Amino acid sequence: MKLYPVVMAGGSGTRFWPLSRKGRPKQFLHLLGDAPLLAATVARLPPLAKLDRTYVVCGPAHARTVKKMLPELPPENVLVEPCARNTAPCVGLAALHVVRRDPEGIMAMLPADHHVARKAAFRDALAAAAAVAEQGAITTIGVRPNRPETGYGYLKVGPRMPPPRRTPTKASRSRQGNPQRGLLPHKVDCFVEKPDAATAAGYLAGGDYLWNSGIFVFRADVILEEIRRTMPALGEQLESIGTALGTPRATRVLKKVFPECPSISIDYGVMEKSDRIAVIPADFGWSDVGSFAALSEVRARDAQGNVTEGDALILDGKDNVAIAHPGRLLAMVGVDDVIAVDAGDVVLVCRRDRAQDVRKAVEELKRRGREDLL
Amino acid sequence: MKLYPVVMAGGSGTRFWPLSRKGRPKQFLHLLGDAPLLAATVARLPPLAKLDRTYVVCGPAHARTVKKMLPELPPENVLVEPCARNTAPCVGLAALHVVRRDPEGIMAMLPADHHVARKAAFRDALAAAAAVAEQGAITTIGVRPNRPETGYGYLKVGPRMPPPRRTPTKASRSRQGNPQRGLLPHKVDCFVEKPDAATAAGYLAGGDYLWNSGIFVFRADVILEEIRRTMPALGEQLESIGTALGTPRATRVLKKVFPECPSISIDYGVMEKSDRIAVIPADFGWSDVGSFAALSEVRARDAQGNVTEGDALILDGKDNVAIAHPGRLLAMVGVDDVIAVDAGDVVLVCRRDRAQDVRKAVEELKRRGREDLL
Numbered sequence: 001m002k003l004y005p006v007v008m009a010g011g012s013g014t015r016f017w018p019l020s021r022k023g024r025p026k027q028f029l030h031l032l033g034d035a036p037l038l039a040a041t042v043a044r045l046p047p048l049a050k051l052d053r054t055y056v057v058c059g060p061a062h063a064r065t066v067k068k069m070l071p072e073l074p075p076e077n078v079l080v081e082p083c084a085r086n087t088a089p090c091v092g093l094a095a096l097h098v099v100r101r102d103p104e105g106i107m108a109m110l111p112a113d114h115h116v117a118r119k120a121a122f123r124d125a126l127a128a129a130a131a132v133a134e135q136g137a138i139t140t141i142g143v144r145p146n147r148p149e150t151g152y153g154y155l156k157v158g159p160r161m162p163p164p165r166r167t168p169t170k171a172s173r174s175r176q177g178n179p180q181r182g183l184l185p186h187k188v189d190c191f192v193e194k195p196d197a198a199t200a201a202g203y204l205a206g207g208d209y210l211w212n213s214g215i216f217v218f219r220a221d222v223i224l225e226e227i228r229r230t231m232p233a234l235g236e237q238l239e240s241i242g243t244a245l246g247t248p249r250a251t252r253v254l255k256k257v258f259p260e261c262p263s264i265s266i267d268y269g270v271m272e273k274s275d276r277i278a279v280i281p282a283d284f285g286w287s288d289v290g291s292f293a294a295l296s297e298v299r300a301r302d303a304q305g306n307v308t309e310g311d312a313l314i315l316d317g318k319d320n321v322a323i324a325h326p327g328r329l330l331a332m333v334g335v336d337d338v339i340a341v342d343a344g345d346v347v348l349v350c351r352r353d354r355a356q357d358v359r360k361a362v363e364e365l366k367r368r369g370r371e372d373l374l
Numbered sequence: 375m376k377l378y379p380v381v382m383a384g385g386s387g388t389r390f391w392p393l394s395r396k397g398r399p400k401q402f403l404h405l406l407g408d409a410p411l412l413a414a415t416v417a418r419l420p421p422l423a424k425l426d427r428t429y430v431v432c433g434p435a436h437a438r439t440v441k442k443m444l445p446e447l448p449p450e451n452v453l454v455e456p457c458a459r460n461t462a463p464c465v466g467l468a469a470l471h472v473v474r475r476d477p478e479g480i481m482a483m484l485p486a487d488h489h490v491a492r493k494a495a496f497r498d499a500l501a502a503a504a505a506v507a508e509q510g511a512i513t514t515i516g517v518r519p520n521r522p523e524t525g526y527g528y529l530k531v532g533p534r535m536p537p538p539r540r541t542p543t544k545a546s547r548s549r550q551g552n553p554q555r556g557l558l559p560h561k562v563d564c565f566v567e568k569p570d571a572a573t574a575a576g577y578l579a580g581g582d583y584l585w586n587s588g589i590f591v592f593r594a595d596v597i598l599e600e601i602r603r604t605m606p607a608l609g610e611q612l613e614s615i616g617t618a619l620g621t622p623r624a625t626r627v628l629k630k631v632f633p634e635c636p637s638i639s640i641d642y643g644v645m646e647k648s649d650r651i652a653v654i655p656a657d658f659g660w661s662d663v664g665s666f667a668a669l670s671e672v673r674a675r676d677a678q679g680n681v682t683e684g685d686a687l688i689l690d691g692k693d694n695v696a697i698a699h700p701g702r703l704l705a706m707v708g709v710d711d712v713i714a715v716d717a718g719d720v721v722l723v724c725r726r727d728r729a730q731d732v733r734k735a736v737e738e739l740k741r742r743g744r745e746d747l748l
Contacts, residue, residue: 018703018705324721347716348706348707
């Protein structure tokens with residue numbers, strides 16, 4: 001069994017504006033430390049998966065940045081989507097490459113812009129998911145919630161499944177003396193959307209709901225089969241792209257066919273419709289780093305709960321996020337629960353619980369034709 | 375009777391940091407419109423007082439800026455204090471110059487950094503005060519409060535005084551067909567410090583308290599006499615500075631004696647001790663523009679009560695002050711009652727009701743040795 005991580009780096013989210021821009025989306029930002037999120041995502045895979053088996057999918061505008069950011073990644077492992085078509089076509093495109101290289105290859109779909117605090121535990125969960133996926137299951141990793149988070153989708157855990165027949169990968173095996181509690185496959189009862197606060201509190205108390213991490217592990221041949229079954233049109237489109245792979249027509253066919261693919265998520269297109277879904281409940285300090293407010297969860301805070309970066313001075317204030325621009329001071333006086341970000345050409349001030357609404361500023365600027373700031 | 379306005383521009387306040395700096399104090403800032411506060415203060419005087427009779431007192435670090443900002447002011451009318459010694463020595467120094475030029479000259483002491491909405495009404499009040507001052511009174515202008523402001527000192531109005539025997543100046547006379555209600559002198563019962571909210575509400579309801587505008591009008595010979603009486607040491611120091619005026623020793627004596635003067639305000643040193651105080655109650659849209667929060671009172675607001683300058687975008691927010699830096703966007707999302715100021719090398723975010731505490735940031739930076747930002 002060989003594992004092929006596929007890092008999905010096609011996002012163009014606006015919730016980290018003004019740090020993130022069209023040419024510099026979230027996955028390229030140093031939001032959590034020394035490395036950009038994408039580089040950290042790739043770096044936490046070895047020794048579970050080798051770099052030459054790791055793929056990154058991104059848009060044409062970002063391929064050069066990806067290759068520069070990951071100089072040890074084989075350039076042919078950067079898969080360029082001609083345009084953004086959500087995750088189902090992205091998964092399909094990557095599956096075509098993997099299945100052509102290794103008909104029994106197992107893919108791990110990984111968002112490029114998430115945070116993982118405990119990397120070994122993360123790899124253990126991935127290895128456990130891979131062992132289940134090898135049996136044909138479409139396996140997701142569900143994260144045990146530690147707070148009534150309303151910003152995540154959830155999944156309801158179903159009954160235990162029989163453990164996989166074969167032993168998991170070497171990396172996982174090496175830790176089997178002290179296995180993570182509950183790295184055992186379960187069925188999935190259902191996926192649920194972001195809940196309101198009361199519902200989220202119920203999920204947390206009940207204990208049978210997990211955060212949907214957006215990490216999926218499956219055999220390339222299995223996911224292509226499921227796509228053909230649930231989305232026949234996309235199945236045919238992928239078929240024609242796949243047939244051309246490795247021929248001189250490959251790029252031409254991709255550029256013609258891919259934009260015609262339906263823009264649909266793999267969650268909606270396959271996960272919520274398939275009966276082959278399994279989940280590995282796990283716990284490795286995960287966050288989707290969904291907005292500036294999430295930085296308070298994943299970064300070091302001072303005694304007043306403030307997160308600061310660069311030359312920031314906070315007086316009489318708590319639970320703020322202050323990101324200064326190099327060479328400039330960012331001073332906050334008497335404010336609580338405020339996010340202030342100096343991006344050089346734009347300064348953003350936002351209430352913490354409105355961090356999701358940063359995109360509204362982006363929309364308004366678009367409406368005003370301020371493309372220079374987007 | 376000749377009126378000699380003396381604009382006190384020696385302030386080095388920190389409440390408009392980071393816009394204001396050591397080399398660019400509040401009176402030089404364009405806080406309210408096209409002109410810096412100092413220039414606006416001088417510009418609102420004619421036709422009541424000619425520019426060649428107007429004096430500006432400032433520190434040595436700012437004399438060049440003052441002369442450049444006021445090119446039509448005779449350069450010899452810029453009086454340079456060797457160092458800051460609060461307002462009593464400042465008033466005394468100016469009085470020496472005025473009395474030497476015109477033994478019967480009347481001075482109007484004007485802070486350089488206040489706002490006046492109705493300029494003609496302001497000149498009427500000044501003229502009325504000058505007419506009273508001519509009789510020997512030390513006259514202040516008290517502003518009728520329109521809100522229970524806790525940021526101002528107050529004075530309690532006493533009984534009516536007999537109107538001045540001589541008619542006031544030409545400028546005032548020309549408006550006598552429609553005189554401002556109550557431009558008649560009263561005694562002052564007492565000066566009171568900034569009140570708490572309940573006390574301020576009582577002052578407003580009672581009607582016999584006025585805001586202490588810090589504008590004083592008196593004969594130069596009278597104020598020198600009062601200084602001699604209430605502060606004999608300062609009286610002697612001024613005497614020696616005055617004796618040297620017009621001689622080659624003038625600068626040398628000033629530089630030696632002035633720093634030895636007590637640092638004391640004219641309010642405390644004379645006003646609160648003299649029995650020659652009169653007040654002209656007036657109303658001309660006055661503000662001392664004491665902090666960024668005051669900009670909401672004196673500048674145009676949008677429908678949500680926001681004051682913006684430059685390229686500012688406020689979404690879902692009210693009662694904010696947003697001052698963008700040229701060439702940069704300042705965006706606010708979901709915040710109310712916040713002051714955000716981009717000064718180029720410093721960005722400040724401050725809660726509106728904590729605007730007075732901006733000086734705390736200045737103190738903290740001083741403590742940290744960040745002189746570059748002060």
